[in-house]
Amino acid sequence: MSGELSPIDKAKFVAAKKAAEYVEDGMRVGLGTGSTAAWLVRCLGEMVRDEGLRIKGVPTSTRTAQLAREVGIQVVSLDEAKWLDLTIDGADEFDGDLNLIKGGGGALLQEKIVATASDQMVVIADVGKEVETLGAFPLPVEVIPFGWQTTQALIEETLVSIDVLGRASTLRMNGDSPFVTDEGNHILDLHLNRIGDARQLAMVLNQMPGVVENGLFIDICDAVVVGYGDGRVEVRDINAGTIEEAMLDFAETDNLFTDLVD
CATH class of the missing domain: 3.40.50.1360 (Rossmann fold)
Structure with a gap:
């Protein structure tokens, strides 16, 4: 081998x-x-x-x-x-x-x-x-398809008050269509570069309507x-x-x- x-x-x-x-x-x-x-x-x-x-x-x-x-x-x-x-x-x-x-x-x-x-x-x-600090890899956030763009805007607005270096997010795609999880949801990838307080970010994200779960395992x-x-x-x-x-x-x-x- x-x-x-x-x-x-x-x-x-x-x-x-x-x-x-x-x-x-x-x-x-x-x-x-x-x-x-x-x-x-x-x-x-x-x-x-x-x-x-x-x-x-x-x-x-x-x-x-x-x-x-x-x-x-x-x-x-x-x-x-x-x-x-x-x-x-x-x-x-x-x-x-x-x-x-x-x-x-x-x-x-x-x-x-x-x-x-x-x-x-x-x-x-x-x-x-x-890594020394989490965040270089884009953070996945699973969101329900209904109103996903509103959820995305809410996340980006909230990130302004969070200790991260980047605040951009993208909808994960599968070819020309949005990626769909096994549960039928979409994924937003957050390009944060560095996450200062991962525990706080995980809690804040999961309190948002439309967010199903985030990819921080604390x-x-x-x-x-x-x-x-x-x-x-x-x-x-x-x-x-x-x-x-x-x-x-x-x-x-x-x-x-x-x-x-x-």
Whole structure:
């Protein structure tokens, strides 16, 4: 595999492989959405196939559900699972306190519901996702389609009194049409550049009529597994206050990963 993957994909793969070690037989596991989370689903599928791992997976999007079924993971709804032992998901940004920006893949609402219904949330990411201050990645805000332009104007007006560097927002598109989430909503991407007080911003946004949810995940993540292009991984546990490092070996394979394309 080492000869087939770019350094960024190697980083995603080793982070996912290491995070899979958190999963134990019989667990109910939230399965994230996005390119890094897809690596995790493939790793778990390999464990189901080769090691007899038995888990119930709660996907955070229709595409994750499809992938999970393809690799042999039993898929159940959150209502069926009721509560989860663990959620593993990616992130678009994370800071030193393990606060996150998520939603680049458009699944932030289901991702936040699933993550907060879990005993533990583990984030997998390549080292490029680490930032000193959140905000360089556009902040996704899910809004209902009705009156979305009014909601957008209200958000931009409110940002004047918030500690951010930028206040522009754009409607996320899918070709010539607005992007539509699994819940039938739209997404506004806020180009803030730097967020001075992420907790305050998250609270203010969610008080606005028309806003369904925002992509700031504050005090939700328990640990982050950071992957590097050379096979190194670093596990940062915010609760234990520990940082552990390891090196994962690559092996040539023609198994579940051969057709994985980001």
